[in-house]
Amino acid sequence: MPREELVQAAEELKHASTNVSGDVKDRLESQADTLSDLAEADHGPDHGRLDRIMHSLSELKSDVDEETEERIESAYDHVKAHRETVSGV
Incomplete structure (x- = not known):
């Protein structure tokens, strides 16, 4: 079952x-x-993995134009929304 976010x-x-x-x-x-x-994947990513991805996306936003930045921000928001469903920390 895919993780839609x-x-x-x-x-x-x-x-x-x-x-x-x-x-x-x-x-x-x-x-x-x-x-x-x-x-x-059979097992979803943990908080640490998602945090690293979110950090990487934040860094990438500074190197792109406004339209691309909006896409990256949207991706960030989707990862964040998924992260909120992950149990743990």
Whole structure:
């Protein structure tokens, strides 16, 4: 069963990656792939993993234009929403 918030986050990052190039494009695509994998994994990611992803997305926002930043922010919000459903810390 896919984790819908992570699927949505991955889609946002895939769209965001079409507007950039170089290292930023590679990082966005890598995060999108990671989120897609986590969405389909048998066991979901823990708080630490989600926090690292959210931190990475926050860093990426400073290297892009406004439209791409909005996509990254949307992805961040989806990851945050999923994180709120994870038990633990």
